[in-house]
Amino acid sequence: xxxxxxxxxxxxxxxxTSGLATAACLSLQSIPYVxxxxxxxxxSIWKKYSYDRLRLHLAKQFCQLxxxxxxxxxxxxxxxxxxxxxxxxxxxxxxxxPSIRYQRSVESxxxxxxxxxxxxxxxxxxxPGREIEEYYSGRFLVVASGETSNPFTPDIRGxxxxxxxxxxxxxxxxxxxxxxxxxxxxxxxxxVGSGNSxxxxxxxxxxxxxxxxxxxxxxxxxxxxxxxxxxSVLARYVPRGVVDTLMVMLSRLVYGxxxxxxxxxxxxxxxxxxxxxxxxxxxxxGTCEKIKSGQIQVLPGIESIRGNxxxxxxGHSHHFDSIVFCTGFRRSTNVWLKGDDSMxxxxxxxxxxxxxxxxxxxxxxxxxxxxxxLYGAAVDAQNIADHINSILRPR
Numbered sequence: 001x002x003x004x005x006x007x008x009x010x011x012x013x014x015x016x017t018s019g020l021a022t023a024a025c026l027s028l029q030s031i032p033y034v035x036x037x038x039x040x041x042x043x044s045i046w047k048k049y050s051y052d053r054l055r056l057h058l059a060k061q062f063c064q065l066x067x068x069x070x071x072x073x074x075x076x077x078x079x080x081x082x083x084x085x086x087x088x089x090x091x092x093x094x095x096x097x098p099s100i101r102y103q104r105s106v107e108s109x110x111x112x113x114x115x116x117x118x119x120x121x122x123x124x125x126x127x128p129g130r131e132i133e134e135y136y137s138g139r140f141l142v143v144a145s146g147e148t149s150n151p152f153t154p155d156i157r158g159x160x161x162x163x164x165x166x167x168x169x170x171x172x173x174x175x176x177x178x179x180x181x182x183x184x185x186x187x188x189x190x191x192v193g194s195g196n197s198x199x200x201x202x203x204x205x206x207x208x209x210x211x212x213x214x215x216x217x218x219x220x221x222x223x224x225x226x227x228x229x230x231x232s233v234l235a236r237y238v239p240r241g242v243v244d245t246l247m248v249m250l251s252r253l254v255y256g257x258x259x260x261x262x263x264x265x266x267x268x269x270x271x272x273x274x275x276x277x278x279x280x281x282x283x284x285x286g287t288c289e290k291i292k293s294g295q296i297q298v299l300p301g302i303e304s305i306r307g308n309x310x311x312x313x314x315g316h317s318h319h320f321d322s323i324v325f326c327t328g329f330r331r332s333t334n335v336w337l338k339g340d341d342s343m344x345x346x347x348x349x350x351x352x353x354x355x356x357x358x359x360x361x362x363x364x365x366x367x368x369x370x371x372x373x374l375y376g377a378a379v380d381a382q383n384i385a386d387h388i389n390s391i392l393r394p395r
Contacts, residue, residue, distance in 0.1 A: 008034045010388060011120050011138040013109070015042040015100050018368030019144035019379040020087065021065045023095040025385030028067060031392065034136060035096070035144075036104040036122050038363045042096075043087045045148050046080065050175035053204055054080040056197065056374075057283040059229045063374040065090055065383050077225055102126070104134065109141055110338040111362045118363065127246075140363040140388055143337065143344070147369060148329045154192075158305035162323065170308050175201060175326040181208030187321040189213070190310060192302065194220055194263065196282055198326030203287040205324075206295045213318065214291075216262055217301040221270035221281040223251055228283060235271060244269020247281075255284070261291050262298030278349070278371030340364060358383055 010026060012019050015037035026033050041047050056063045056078045060070045063078065064154050068090055068350045074082055091097055103125040110119055118141040124132035135261035150175040153159075162170040175197045181204045191202045194216035205212040223231075226251050247270050258265070266273050270281040290296040301313045311317045331348025343351060343360030350370045357370045358380040368377030 006137070008032050008138050009392065010034075010140045010142060011036065011109075011118060011136050011342060012142045012144050013106050014144035014146055014149075015039075015102075015366075016045060016144065016146040016148075017043060017065065017087070017374060018144075018146055018381065020090060020096060021378050021381035022142055022144055022367050023096045023099065024068070024090065024091075025066055025381045026388070027067075027094045027096070028387045029144070029385055031100055031385065031388060034138070035100045036106055036120065036136070037100055037102050037124070038105040040102050042091060042100060043084070045146070045176075046087065047082055049151075050080055051175070051178050051197075051201060052080065052180045053200065053202065055285075056083060056376075057225060057228065057280075058232070058373065059225075064378070065374070066378045068093055076229075106336050107133075108336050108338055111141075111364070113362075116362075140365065142384060143333055143348075143364075143366040144368065145331065145333060145348070147349070147371065149348075150330045150332055151299055152328050152330045153325045154327055156302055156305055161307050162305050162310075170320060171322040173322070173324055175324060178324055181205040181210055182209040184208060184322060187322065188319060188324045190215065190299075190318075190320045191324045191326060193326035193328070194218065194282065194298075195326060195328070196280060197285040199282050201324055201326055202296050203285060203290060206290045210320060211322070212290075212295070213297040213299050214300060215300070215312075216264075216298050219264040219266040219277075221247070221251065221265050221273065222255055222258060222263065222284050223247060223270060223281045223284075224254065224289060225283055227251065227254075228281065231271060235252075240271050240275070241269070244271050247271070255288050256292075258288065258291075261303075262300070263288075264293070344369065348395065359387065363388075 007032055010033035012033055012035040015035045019035055059076050060078050064070050090353045104122040105125055107121045107123055109120045117137045120136040124134050138180045153174055163172050178201055183209050184205055187210055189205050190213045191198050192215045202212050202214045231243050231247050273279050299312050303311045303313050308319050309317050310320055333344055333348035334346050343366055345351050350366055360367055367380040370376055
């Protein structure tokens with residue numbers, strides 16, 4: 001079944017924080033838009049796919065969306081529940097809700113040079129068992145599907161045997177399925193990935209008396225929230241190399257030599273690594289103390305899995321009841337976005353460098369896809385709305 005939806009000026013793909021920020025900026029300039037969202041709610045990564053103890057790792061002034069600051073009563077580092085409350089108020093304040101089409105999975109988007117319009121085909125998932133295709137057309141298309149759109153689990157030899165009734169009885173989940181450590185008390189749990197999610201989930205498991213192990217293959221910088229805040233402020237006035245040197249010194253002073261425990265740091269400084277490779281420093285909230293005390297065991301990469309036994313690259317093996325993969329995300333933009341060869345790379349991240357990364361050709365834009373977090377997405381959103389407004393209402 002096919003349905004033709006009404007045309008609008010702007011089609012937004014994704015109702016995460018990037019999409020909401022762009023919608024607000026468009027609303028303030030009275031530019032009509034529609035948001036296509038494949039989930040049944042906005043900000044689903046926060047509402048449905050985040051663990052309970054999560055907090056924003058940056059100070060709130062670096063995380064607020066455009067045109068609406070956090071309440072003054074909020075702490076410097078906002079909790080998940082508070083951030084969701086803020087987003088609910090944001091959507092209500094800018095009347096974004098009526099423009100969101102939930103459970104619409106975008107199948108293709110292409111530019112028609114004859115009409116100078118973007119044509120988007122989406123599957124309506126609201127009616128199980130009924131295949132309904134909807135078609136949208138708009139002068140502008142904004143990719144706001146986010147950096148965290150598709151959970152990624154690596155293909156490890158023997159992984160399927162871990163939860164097979166014939167060879168193992170273990171549980172395998174992605175970090176997006178983890179809520180808290182209550183169900184894991186007394187169990188042997190392996191956390192794969194030593195980024196922010198992996199480190200914090202390992203801490204949460206240890207706090208709930210799980211026998212926790214952490215796979216740490218890639219080198220990471222470990223900083224406190226206060227260090228990152230100081231570095232972010234200094235970076236406005238001091239060369240990045242100086243800031244990086246200070247951050248590395250402070251980290252060594254506070255945490256000591258973590259390589260003794262299996263956590264190695266990159267050769268380049270934390271702010272350089274973030275800018276060059278999009279890799280965030282690990283914001284420690286207590287994990288390092290648990291590692292040093294032996295409550296969390298750090299292990300090398302996984303070689304293979306045999307039932308409930310995991311074999312590591314150092315030749316040792318350990319038995320586990322559960323594995324939590326904190327191995328990040330992939331993006332599927334390259335599957336549905338047709339004809340773009342300049343704005344996004346094959347993994348759905350902006351190709352161009354700052355500050356021109358957000359603008360493609362023929363009215364195509366992307367928001368929040370340069371690995372600059374909520375602050376970067378907010379800047380992108382305002383730039384996009386201003387640019388569209390300048391085309392629609394030239395002076």
